[in-house]
Amino acid sequence: xxxxxxxxxxxxxxxxxxxxxxxxxxxxxxxxxxxxxxxxxxxxxxxxxxxxxxxxxxxxxxxxxxxxxxxxxxxxxxxxxxxxxxxxxxxxxxxxxxxxxxxxxxxxxxxxxxxxxxxxxxxxxxxxxxxxxxxxxxxxxxxxxxxxxxxxxxxxxxxxxxxxxxxxxxxxxxxxxxxxxxxxxxxxxxxxxxxxxxxxxxxxxxxxxxxxxxxxxxxxxxxxxxxxxxxxxxxxxxxxxxxxxxxxxxxxxxxxxxxxxxxxxxxxxxxxxxxxxxxxxxxxxxxxxxxxxxxxxxxxxxxxxxxxxxxxxxxxxxxxxxxxxxxxxxxxxxxxxxxxxxxxxxxxxxxxxxxxxxxxxxxxxxxxxxxxxxxxxxxxxxxxxxxxxxxxxxxxxxxxxxxxxxxxxxxxxxxxxxxxxxxxxxxxxxxxxxxxxxxxxxxxxxxxxxxxxxxxxxxxxxxxxxxxxxxxxxxxxxxxxxxxxxxxxxxxxxxxxxxxxxxxxxxxxxxxxxxxxxxxxxxxxxxxxxxxxxxxxxxxxxxxxxxxxxxxxxxxxxxxxxxxxxxxxxxxxxxxxxxxxxxxxxxxxxxxxxxxxxxxxxxxxxxxxxxxxxxxxxxxxxxxxxxxxxxxxxxxxxxxxxxxxxxxxxxxxxxxxxxxxxxxxxxxxxx
Numbered sequence: 001x002x003x004x005x006x007x008x009x010x011x012x013x014x015x016x017x018x019x020x021x022x023x024x025x026x027x028x029x030x031x032x033x034x035x036x037x038x039x040x041x042x043x044x045x046x047x048x049x050x051x052x053x054x055x056x057x058x059x060x061x062x063x064x065x066x067x068x069x070x071x072x073x074x075x076x077x078x079x080x081x082x083x084x085x086x087x088x089x090x091x092x093x094x095x096x097x098x099x100x101x102x103x104x105x106x107x108x109x110x111x112x113x114x115x116x117x118x119x120x121x122x123x124x125x126x127x128x129x130x131x132x133x134x135x136x137x138x139x140x141x142x143x144x145x146x147x148x149x150x151x152x153x154x155x156x157x158x159x160x161x162x163x164x165x166x167x168x169x170x171x172x173x174x175x176x177x178x179x180x181x182x183x184x185x186x187x188x189x190x191x192x193x194x195x196x197x198x199x200x201x202x203x204x205x206x207x208x209x210x211x212x213x214x215x216x217x218x219x220x221x222x223x224x225x226x227x228x229x230x231x232x233x234x235x236x237x238x239x240x241x242x243x244x245x246x247x248x249x250x251x252x253x254x255x256x257x258x259x260x261x262x263x264x265x266x267x268x269x270x271x272x273x274x275x276x277x278x279x280x281x282x283x284x285x286x287x288x289x290x291x292x293x294x295x296x297x298x299x300x301x302x303x304x305x306x307x308x309x310x311x312x313x314x315x316x317x318x319x320x321x322x323x324x325x326x327x328x329x330x331x332x333x334x335x336x337x338x339x340x341x342x343x344x345x346x347x348x349x350x351x352x353x354x355x356x357x358x359x360x361x362x363x364x365x366x367x368x369x370x371x372x373x374x375x376x377x378x379x380x381x382x383x384x385x386x387x388x389x390x391x392x393x394x395x396x397x398x399x400x401x402x403x404x405x406x407x408x409x410x411x412x413x414x415x416x417x418x419x420x421x422x423x424x425x426x427x428x429x430x431x432x433x434x435x436x437x438x439x440x441x442x443x444x445x446x447x448x449x450x451x452x453x454x455x456x457x458x459x460x461x462x463x464x465x466x467x468x469x470x471x472x473x474x475x476x477x478x479x480x481x482x483x484x485x486x487x488x489x490x491x492x493x494x495x496x497x498x499x500x501x502x503x504x505x506x507x508x509x510x511x512x513x514x515x516x517x518x519x520x521x522x523x524x525x526x527x528x529x530x531x532x533x534x535x536x537x538x539x540x541x542x543x544x545x546x547x548x549x550x551x552x553x554x555x556x557x558x559x560x561x562x563x564x565x566x567x568x569x570x571x572x573x574x575x576x577x578x579x580x581x582x583x584x585x586x587x588x589x590x591x592x593x594x595x596x597x598x599x600x601x602x603x604x605x606x607x608x609x610x611x612x613x614x615x616x617x618x619x620x621x622x623x624x625x626x627x628x629x630x631x632x633x634x635x636x637x638x639x640x641x642x643x644x645x646x647x648x649x650x651x652x653x654x655x656x657x658x659x660x661x662x663x664x665x666x667x668x669x670x671x
Contacts, residue, residue, distance in 0.1 A: 001210065006120075008187060009126070010127045010187045011129075013114065013130050014167075014189070014193065014196075019114045020108045020150070021108075021248070024238060026237060042096065064081055072134075072165070080093065082096065104140075104144075110149070129158065129180070130157045132157070132158070135161050138161075187207050188210065189207050190209070191211070191212065192215055194211060218263075220577060223570060225237055239555075245550075246550035250547075257543075260585040260589035269544065275567040276482045278562065285315060293321075293434060294306065297506075298506040299437055303319060312556065323422075323513045331415060344599075345360055346398070356602060372404065375404055437465050439503060467482050468498070469481035470495060483572060488568075490572075496664075500595070501578065508541075509541055514527045537594055579634070580654075587639075608634035608635075610641035611638050619631040
């Protein structure tokens with residue numbers, strides 16, 4: 001756009017939500033903050049005015065506009081009406097005006113993209129002017145623009161309340177043309193108000209205009225600003241404002257795909273994690289916990305959020321990252337081959353082979369294969385994807401074969417020793433209450449840690465906090481879920497559909513923890529699988545994390561006083577919006593990342609690729625089993641990328657999945 005605009009002699013910019021924006025989602029958010037402050041900072045303020053300042057301030061501006069014949073009004077005219085209504089002293093009125101100006105000035109943040117555009121246009125020789133319909137004094141607005149590096153020597157500012165003319169009538173544009181002694185064709189105007197900045201610029205004086213919506217709230221930011229507590233909640237305003245500011249920080253050197261991921265990080269991942277971690281830290285503090293262990297790999301980004309939030313909340317709980325995985329812990333935690341243990345060993349995600357079972361059990365594939373054959377299992381290719389009958393036969397032998405059990409337990413004995421050594425080294429056997437933190441979904445790693453520590457002589461009980469918990473039949477132990485759990489069923493119909501997308505969003509860059517080994521210094525360190533993720537995947541995760549980091553850099557002014565119900569409601573609505581209705585850019589960016597649900601990380605698929613008719617028919621054939629995940633882990637992400645016929649069919653499958661999942665939840669989750 002810069003190259004196109006540089007052809008004009010004068011580049012004109014709107015101010016609010018084009019050149020600068022606020023830390024609150026709406027301008028009224030500033031009024032709310034002023035109302036909170038004036039009661040304790042200004043003497044002789046009537047209680048009614050302090051308690052209802054937002055409504056009174058808005059009503060006074062509306063009345064002032066009706067009373068005055070000029071096209072715009074000033075802040076002085078607004079506060080004169082408030083002073084008259086409440087019989088305020090002149091000094092008190094001035095103090096109120098100054099309070100709003102100070103808060104407005106504090107709330108302003110520069111729009112990075114506009115700043116860069118203005119800088120480049122100025123370097124290209126364009127004259128820069130600013131045109132704004134605004135009640136603030138011209139010297140205040142000029143000072144704000146100068147402070148943020150937007151207004152330089154030679155620039156000019158045209159303000160509606162100074163001239164008594166506005167953009168929405170077109171008359172302020174006429175005033176600008178006369179003052180600049182130029183033809184309309186020599187000016188281009190950039191602004192965010194479709195009527196005032198776009199239509200009227202062209203209709204009134206034939207000025208070329210460029211409409212920008214960059215500062216308009218996204219659908220996620222709109223969700224964040226709404227509150228079930230009250231009609232206008234300042235905490236929600238600030239949270240939504242932080243999300244917008246983070247989104248606007250996107251780097252120019254990111255490509256289209258990475259920009260979409262940055263937006264997901266700023267608008268989706270960061271807000272839901274902040275809401276979750278805020279809940280977590282409150283719970284941990286109430287329960288007197290000394291340490292929180294964030295389990296790899298989902299916990300990597302959670303820990304970064306927790307560190308930032310803990311500093312803001314002045315929370316002194318120790319926060320640590322624990323390198324664990326199903327691959328590293330589940331086999332060493334074996335006590336017996338029971339239904340639960342056999343379940344995860346033989347789970348198809350979406351494929352299962354003898355080789356994969358061996359890796360899950362930390363046994364050499366050839367050894368397990370020979371032992372199975374000796375126990376009566378039919379000879380097959382160890383890498384063959386097992387069918388249902390072969391899986392049933394495998395489960396029977398694992399339950400009944402003594403030689404297979406002895407092989408497995410002989411291998412896991414040493415593994416358990418190393419795991420216990422690592423957990424002890426990380427302080428899990430030290431004094432002081434602690435808990436583990438993870439996305440979810442059944443708490444198997446917590447069970448594994450409990451079993452391993454117990455066999456090492458520990459007689460305590462592990463505690464776990466999760467973004468969500470699924471099956472109540474796996475809930476032995478002390479566990480709490482944030483968004484959903486058997487004890488909190490408000491969003492239970494959606495809990496299973498959300499699991500994959502949350503796991504994808506919280507992906508880490510490092511490989512899966514395979515085991516533990518002593519280094520030369522005598523310290524246990526995790527043995528990670530070779531990270532087979534491509535450079536593209538790493539770039540994608542980096543872009544996603546940039547969005548999170550930018551959000552964390554904008555939350556200093558936020559207030560974290562949301563109750564559990566509202567925190568869950570916001571997180572749920574944001575996830576539901578992304579899950580059901582992603583933009584094409586979001587679906588393509590997130591859906592193009594690779595994902596593995598298997599604990600060995602051996603089988604990887606695109607998370608949600610577009611589908612053709614052949615893919616759709618293959619998906620339909622496997623709709624009732626896990627093989628469908630070889631086609632997509634995110635049905636709606638694939639849907640919006642596909643052509644019309646596959647998209648229509650996938651929409652029907654989306655509805656069918658919702659119905660079947662609702663039935664499943666009703667009879668298994670809520671009974």
